[in-house]
Amino acid sequence: MSSPVGDNLPGLIGDLEEAAKVPAKRRQTGIKPTVENTTSLLYDRGALPDELARLVDLLTVRNHLDQASLGAIVRNLYPSGKVGDEAVLRFVGALGHGQLKPSLPLQALFLRWLVMVHHVLENPAILSQVYGVLFNLLDTAAIRPQLCHLLALVTRRKHVRPFRIQGILDEVQQRRSERQDDGGVKNGFAVNHSVGGWLKGWKALLPTVRTTYTQESSVTLEEIDNAESFVKNLEKIELPTQLVAVLADPLLQKFLLLRPDAEASSRISNWLMACLGDIASGDADSEIFLDMIEVIHDYAVATKTLPPILLTFFAQFLSIWNGSDKRDIVFESLSFAPMMEFEAELHKILQVLEHAVLDNTPASQVSLLKFYILLLQRWTIIMVAAESPESLPVTTLPHLIDYVNQLTLTLTQTSSTVGTCLDILDFYEAAATLYSEVKLLQHIEVAIPPPLLVYLVFFSPSLAVVSRLCGILATYKRAWEAVMSAAVPRQLTGREREHINVFNGFLMDLCNCLWRGRAFSTTDVNAQGCRIPQPVQAALETYIRAADPGLSLGSAFGLSHSPLLCLQSLSYVQQLEEDAMGGVRARHAGPVTQASLTRLAVQGGLALSWQEYRSGVLAYLEAKGLPGIPELMYNTMKNLMRARRQ
Template sequence: MEVDSESEVEIADLVGDVIRASKIPAKRRGIPIRPTVDKLCSAVYEHGLLPEPLNDLIGLLVKPSHLDQASLGALVRNLYPVAAVSADAVLDVVGCLGIGELKPSLNIQAALLRWLVMVYHVIDNPAILSRAYPVLFNLLDVAATRPQLCHVLALITRRKHVQPFRIQAVLALSRQTGKDPSVVGLLRVFKDYYPEIIVGDAVRGKASAFKHPDIQWRLHLDEIQESHSRRMQANAALSRQSGFQVRHKSFGRPGRSAIPAVHSSHATEQSVTLEEIDNATSFVKNIENIMLPSQLVAVIADPLLQKLLLLRPDEEAYSRVNNWMVAVLQDIRSGEADAHTISDVLGLLHEYVVVSKKLPPLILNFFVDFLKVWNGRDGREAILGLLPYAPLLEFDKLYENIFRPLEAGVLDSSPESQLAMLDFYKNLLRHWNVQLLASDQIPSHATTSVPALVNHAQRLALTLTQTNPTVATQLAIVSFLEENASLLSDERLRQNIRIAIPPPTLVYSLFFSSSLAVLSRLCAILSAYKQGFQAAMAVKVSRRAGAPAVNSSTYDAEYVNLFNGFLMDICNCIWRMRAFTNADPNARACLVSRRRVRLFEGYVGSLDSDIVSLPLLFGLSHSPVLSLQSVLALRDLEDEALERSESSLEARHPGPVTQGSLVRLREQGGLVVSWQDYRISVLQRLEGLGFVGIPDLMRNTMKILRGPERNESVVSGGSVGGVEV
């Protein structure tokens, strides 16, 4: 079953978080898991669980884990399935019952049995419990789960299950337990099948009536399942209507601008019309024989006709559509259409372009005139959605005729409008990347057009860092830079598209972000750029036909050294503990002037604390975004040392870590670890958490992390390997 709503995506993510946390001891998690469990329980209570996350949670409950009993109990109480419960889930519960080290606690077993009773009516195959009858019956000796187990057995007992040896066993158990009400209740169920064998004395006394454990829980489950069923039916109906059935409605326009519904004239007994198609099977079966409708302009608004023309192209059909576009766009160009008509037509054109993934020259030429008089409001979302499909042409001409007027209409000095344009350029760059990857030959103008687009968008991004310096803005910027870096993953594009590095101010603004995700993604981008530069520098200048357009002569020394400055400054801060130095080759001290550096040093020195010097404050141990992961990496090393040795550590490091503090820790009987190994462990932890950019850049840049030099003692932190000019 597909996840079809934001709530179900959220629940799936929360289930994954809880399962991952269950595998880590509480002391090593860093943050408590109970708030996540409570959030998951609240979401499940409101929306229920799809089969897959339900099975995942049951798998967690039936196996040993590091979750506390209160959290496990809360999860069991909120196992609300939105659909039928699978046989696998039922068997998982049955298999976890009993006593043993690998079994869940008896309280959790009892809660799971109680849950089986409450969901018995929605089990996909109730007979699965009948097959497990011998297993369940043999567990009646466990007193803690006996009441719930008897209830389950009472539900599934049939005549074939009531055997003489089971009657004798239940009678004996009843005598041993002093006529336990639940056991007596099960005996009464047996007596219904064999009244002549079980005498009255055996079933006298107080007995369990096996009532439903929680009526309110059952009513809420019914509400969740009914709501999910209605939503699935509505989605299915919408899918059928929008995908493989024609739209039986007309899209009104004034006068000749009307977009009609699909209608096929002159149909014969042998022909197949689009109106007859009502599902995907019928469409595929008859695709070669489907006749085109009378008015092909309906393709702009009808998804089924769009699919037909994509899978069975017809030049005459496209010509007829273009003729209609000329007429309707002329109405807009001449000012005869009102705002509603403009928005409506642009919205339909947007749908058409998104489906076809092409922006016809006719529509592109229309925008040359339309954007000059556009008010920046009518159809704005549609325009920003369809113009990214512009073909890869010379950027200067596109910008002058299309993008500059578009910016004039969209940009209003607000960060929201600037973010909208940055997202527009990101989508345009992505479309151009796809075009280049799909083309047999790279156009000659692509070598200049793509870098020109990137440079223009990077200037816009630099403006955004000043008008709206938030993490959300930084994430939007790195998303654009990642789109540019993706060009470098393809060797053919790397040989033809020049690398456009970001402005230094933009790089350093992102580097000092308060978000670890931003820093990691920036480092991954710079690492990709470095590999691209190295590949280009390895290509010698050649005049032969077919030689790469980007080679060692493409980038001058000043340009490459500017990029090397990024690498040097970042490595100086993170790895070499030399923040804001300009003594190294190409280092620019992160563009911080020497006067500012002296002011910072004076401030740090004036603090009445044990704070280390300024150059260390932006390294792995002290950086605001890296310090937590650094100290947790050291905790992991200490825990691993304790697991390997029976003796305990006499001291633990309080953090943050320095070379000197590691020496003192060793002298105090604490963990014995070198400065180099500690830093490598931090990189490994970052990599394990998905922040791969920083480890990738360090290993790609720091020579000491790339070869046998790694094991030698390092005080300076090793040399930085930039791009050789």
């Protein structure tokens, strides 16, 4: 049966999109007929993927359409085919509280829609992947019934019901109130007397803060109940008897941070080492030891530091640890370690750590890399916050980067996946962030990634990976420029002079591939030809000529012909043709070359110069959330630098 309003759903959606931008009182005509025609067509024939995507955007972003219109659209939002991940994630992302979120009744309709289409999802596993997001929304009563229905479909658990979830939430709140019945404990300015009541296992053996043998004029921590009292009596407070309570008591943690005491540190250290000795000799259960590590982790997270006492304890612990139990907790705790000299201290700890963790699997290597990322990020924060960075062991940072270079190179061989490449780039992004601080460049040598790693990552099959790599190299380039300018009052070290020549080779090779149509050239200054041997280049050239006589090896990795960029480049030209509103008689079939643009203009197509085309592709990549390649080109190619300044 044909639709009574004709089949112009894209046009109706366009009308709705325009109306959504204008408040109802300022519209020339009412929106109700458009909504009725849209819902009628949706009911008759369903929404095609592109139409569905536009309507989902309209429904999930705050706009000027009334709730009745939006509700009518979502009730009639019947897909005509499989539903992709994007639509599902947009609806899930619109759930929850916030000024920019859709109303709760509309969110309930979103969940009903997800229930309706769950059997026609393109990727049925997508709902399982967002299970945590959905579950954390269960405390919102207005959408709980629909959430339970959806979670029941995802988990196949019939017991997921609103009344049971409500019961659990009442129980959780009760336990929390029992633990935190003292207002002072909540804000950390009163002794936590209930610590033994809610800690389990070995943690329950931790003593509470208690001060004995006091004089009448003494002030004890137990008497403190607010911040004002704590500050007023800070110099008068007596040390408590059981200092190891510092591991679980926030007030004692604050006290020892503000009033360090050598005797207190020694007593805590002796207690910890005695526990470690009991476990090493077999007199205590290893599970108790792991509970102890959890307590130290909580202390480190709360104080944002791992004092030398606890670091010494960890160094001993690593020698008996199996490398897998509570690995994330161990890594996060160690990431709060203070900066230390690399050769004298850090290297020894890292060797013991790697011996425990590495088991010849990529997973163990990746987990270790993520620890190094966290450590580098925390030390960068320490240096930025320091009034005198030169007072810190700053030489450790370039040594650490050099050390991790070996691990990242290994990972390119053992796990050359896109996910691993992104993990590797996380590390060099952290290093680039460090070098983007001019204040720190006065004291730290610039250490670059290994050349082989740069080239292997550059030829990744992922555009996201290549974009991030180029962005990181652009940040490094600005760091080099700062070091060689008056902004950083120091001279290049001998090691840096060697590195800068290698780095310039990266830039020249990447620009030759992406921009200059001279991939693998070695004739330019600093060019390394991506370190590909000449016989291999000759074989590749022969292969390419046989596959496509009009293509050369030099231009095969440029904006138009690169396997990663050819679609983006052609899409940019097609967008220009669409924007011309029918003003072109010929369209470009791709790939774009300087000669093809000339022919296109003669045939009545776009009048676009080669330079305009390439600059436009860079802008198009930026707009698509891929700024790395444009950033590197604008920071490296002199003609582009001048054009951007103009």
